[in-house]
Amino acid sequence: MTPWLDNLNALATGLFLLTAFGMVAMRQVRGCLNLFILQSVLLAASAVLLGLRYSAGDLYGVAIVGIVSKVILLPWLLRKTAPAEIYTRREVDQVLNIPTALLIALALVILSYFLALPLLNAVAPEFRGPNLPIGIAGLLLGAFTITVRREAVPLLLGLLAMENGAFLAGIALARHLPLLVELAIATDGLIVVFIVGVLTRAIQKQVGTTAVGEMAHLKETPAGGEAPR
Amino acid sequence: MNLCLLLLLPLAATLLVCLPANKYWAPGVTLVSSLMILVGVMRLAWLMAAGQSVMTGWNTGLLHGLTVDGLSVLILLLIAFIATTAAIFSIGYMEHQILTPWKRRLYYANYNLFVFSMLAIPVLVDPTLVWIAVELTTLCSALLVSFENTHEALEAAWKYVVLSLMGAGIALFGFLVLFAAMQTSGRGGAYTWSGLIAAAPAMPPVLLQAAFLLILIGLGTKVGLVPMHTWLPDAHSQAPSPVCALLSGIETTTILYVILRLFPVLHAAPHGHADIWAMVLGLISVGAAAFLLLQVSDYKRLLAFSTVEHMGIILTAVGLGASVAGYGAMQQVVSHAVTKSFCFFAAGAVLLVTGTRQIAAVRGLIGKSPLAGAALIFGGLAITGAPPLAVFLSEFTILKAGLTARHYLATGLLALFIVIAFFGIMLHFNRMVFGAGSDQASPEGAAFPARRGNLPRLPWSCRLALFVAAAPVLVLGVYIPPPLQNLLTQAAAALKG
Numbered sequence: 272m273t274p275w276l277d278n279l280n281a282l283a284t285g286l287f288l289l290t291a292f293g294m295v296a297m298r299q300v301r302g303c304l305n306l307f308i309l310q311s312v313l314l315a316a317s318a319v320l321l322g323l324r325y326s327a328g329d330l331y332g333v334a335i336v337g338i339v340s341k342v343i344l345l346p347w348l349l350r351k352t353a354p355a356e357i358y359t360r361r362e363v364d365q366v367l368n369i370p371t372a373l374l375i376a377l378a379l380v381i382l383s384y385f386l387a388l389p390l391l392n393a394v395a396p397e398f399r400g401p402n403l404p405i406g407i408a409g410l411l412l413g414a415f416t417i418t419v420r421r422e423a424v425p426l427l428l429g430l431l432a433m434e435n436g437a438f439l440a441g442i443a444l445a446r447h448l449p450l451l452v453e454l455a456i457a458t459d460g461l462i463v464v465f466i467v468g469v470l471t472r473a474i475q476k477q478v479g480t481t482a483v484g485e486m487a488h489l490k491e492t493p494a495g496g497e498a499p500r
Numbered sequence: 501m502n503l504c505l506l507l508l509l510p511l512a513a514t515l516l517v518c519l520p521a522n523k524y525w526a527p528g529v530t531l532v533s534s535l536m537i538l539v540g541v542m543r544l545a546w547l548m549a550a551g552q553s554v555m556t557g558w559n560t561g562l563l564h565g566l567t568v569d570g571l572s573v574l575i576l577l578l579i580a581f582i583a584t585t586a587a588i589f590s591i592g593y594m595e596h597q598i599l600t601p602w603k604r605r606l607y608y609a610n611y612n613l614f615v616f617s618m619l620a621i622p623v624l625v626d627p628t629l630v631w632i633a634v635e636l637t638t639l640c641s642a643l644l645v646s647f648e649n650t651h652e653a654l655e656a657a658w659k660y661v662v663l664s665l666m667g668a669g670i671a672l673f674g675f676l677v678l679f680a681a682m683q684t685s686g687r688g689g690a691y692t693w694s695g696l697i698a699a700a701p702a703m704p705p706v707l708l709q710a711a712f713l714l715i716l717i718g719l720g721t722k723v724g725l726v727p728m729h730t731w732l733p734d735a736h737s738q739a740p741s742p743v744c745a746l747l748s749g750i751e752t753t754t755i756l757y758v759i760l761r762l763f764p765v766l767h768a769a770p771h772g773h774a775d776i777w778a779m780v781l782g783l784i785s786v787g788a789a790a791f792l793l794l795q796v797s798d799y800k801r802l803l804a805f806s807t808v809e810h811m812g813i814i815l816t817a818v819g820l821g822a823s824v825a826g827y828g829a830m831q832q833v834v835s836h837a838v839t840k841s842f843c844f845f846a847a848g849a850v851l852l853v854t855g856t857r858q859i860a861a862v863r864g865l866i867g868k869s870p871l872a873g874a875a876l877i878f879g880g881l882a883i884t885g886a887p888p889l890a891v892f893l894s895e896f897t898i899l900k901a902g903l904t905a906r907h908y909l910a911t912g913l914l915a916l917f918i919v920i921a922f923f924g925i926m927l928h929f930n931r932m933v934f935g936a937g938s939d940q941a942s943p944e945g946a947a948f949p950a951r952r953g954n955l956p957r958l959p960w961s962c963r964l965a966l967f968v969a970a971a972p973v974l975v976l977g978v979y980i981p982p983p984l985q986n987l988l989t990q991a992a993a994a995l996k997g
Contacts, residue, residue: 448679452626
């Protein structure tokens with residue numbers, strides 16, 4: 272029965288990687304959100320599969336907490352706090368064009384395999400699997416998403432995708448993380464959404480845009496000069 | 501005082517300030533709760549310094565309890581002191597912002613939550629829970645940074661949140677790798693700071709190193725280490741001044757404490773190379789900040805860069821070797837926290853008097869407001885390490901330890917950068933306070949909400965806060981009371997492991 276579970280887990284983590292790519296490239300804000308939800312579902316699926324494979328009950332908790340917080344509560348909270356029309360927005364000019372961004376993303380994935388190698392060699396064989404390298408890739412791609420996107424919501428989703436990546440690697444390495452910690456981290460994710468949503472709303476009201484990547488007032492000005500207004 | 505009570509006080513204050521009442525209610529509640537925390541922590545520190553066993557909070561299997569040692573009590577003491585002085589300063593300062601009752605409640609509720617999240621870091625012993633507390637410090641202070649609601653403040657808050665949370669994501673991975681390293685070591689203790697030290701010799705070195713570097717980079721972002729510092733001058737200059745005192749004076753130090761907790765773990769491992777990383781990253785931060793200081797045009801940014809510099813000094817000191825420079829590093833933690841918070845109060849006073857943040861727009865301050873001018877020049881001298889003030893003594897201790905440990909190059913560079921920073925800061929402050937020139941109308945005036953600028957007299961609470969905050973800066977330069985000395989020794993010992 273175990274090869275089946277391993278294969279299914281490989282499938283789930285592979286799809287996880289694809290969603291991370293999608294978030295780099297997807298222009299529609301709503302599409303980005305849907306990809307993030309899919310990614311969270313895949314993370315939960317991987318947790319359940321690993322839980323079955325190694326009969327680690329704590330991982331079911333990870334899956335349930337993940338589904339409730341990221342698939343149900345998070346989109347609801349985002350809709351409550353962030354301005355509504357943000358979903359209909361479409362980013363036309365990204366910092367990099369999409370093919371270049373995807374190529375760099377590909378290079379990051381290869382890099383993460385090399386980064387994961389020494390770690391994989393250090394742990395017991397049962398911890399080896401696709402989760403660790405793909406988790407690191409998810410972390411790096413999330414960070415990359417933040418650098419190339421300018422809209423507030425994709426930036427926020429990039430932050431949360433970094434956390435998803437850390438967790439995908441974490442469930443393979445640290446199977447017996449206490450449930451309390453899981454719950455606290457999930458709550459923390461929701462507070463992140465709330466605070467960023469409130470900030471986005473304030474920025475939209477005050478500055479008139481949600482393309483937060485374009486704000487650049489705070490710089491060093493030559494001594495004696497006025498700050499650009 | 502029970503440690504749970506310590507955490508419950510700011511939470512209770514958060515709820516209380518939300519009650520609708522007159523305008524003295526929220527500042528009053530905040531001040532009373534900060535004072536109670538300060539008294540409790542001072543008693544805790546007193547017991548600790550006397551070598552008595554300190555009671556812990558409630559101990560359930562889930563949380564591994566709440567425990568303190570010398571290092572965490574030292575940090576608690578600083579948090580409590582600065583939270584109190586900043587609460588006093590807030591009374592007068594915040595009334596000169598446009599404060600609707602709703603805004604006032606928002607400010608004080610966030611203030612107390614922020615203090616809560618900082619107090620949680622030293623008393624928690626489970627690293628993953630500490631990570632959550634670190635996240636909470638970012639989230640609770642984000643709305644304080646954006647409080648003035650200008651374009652600049654919002655941009656600063658956005659940068660602060662995004663970069664800090666990116667760092668936190670990397671640090672989370674680091675803590676999970678650390679957990680894995682602990683489980684692989686086969687010494688199944690609890691996942692706590694002391695459990696980690698016990699398990700360290702059997703951990704796979706690769707995992708331990710990887711975890712250390714991930715956490716150093718991740719949390720180093722929030723400490724403001726170069727090259728992850730880019731958000732810090734923005735956030736620490738745009739927030740209201742009492743919040744800047746908290747952010748710069750103590751929040752950075754509290755996060756640095758989490759990194760410092762890893763040093764004994766790496767020292768216990770056979771191949772831990774923590775010191776060299778700390779020294780290199782620390783020196784880069786000090787050096788870069790010293791040169792970046794020279795070209796700023798906003799005096800609050802100047803102080804923010806000085807925070808980057810001081811975080812670098814502390815990290816370098818730890819890197820020189822916890823056994824030789826640990827005491828100096830702890831002394832620097834204390835002197836930086838008390839001095840930097842004083843500097844931001846002084847900057848806040850200048851802002852109230854002149855209504856501008858531009859260095860070039862402030863000239864001849866001493867004639868206009870002797871108290872603000874004197875405070876600014878005193879703060880400048882204190883933070884750059886002029887004798888006989890607190891920072892001078894601690895920097896001297898560190899440099900002496902560096903020479904004793906025969907780290908001539910690192911010590912020489914450190915001394916050079918400190919001197920450059922001295923000239924950078926004093927050049928600007930000297931011109932602002934004594935310089936001749938027209939005190940032109942502030943070019944930035946519009947950025948200020950009404951009722952600010954050109955205050956004839958500083959509010960009494962601001963004066964009081966300045967005097968209270970100045971006391972330790974003066975005293976600790978010439979005399980360190982024996983209990984504090986004990987505490988510093990214990991903290992340095994905790995750093996050694």
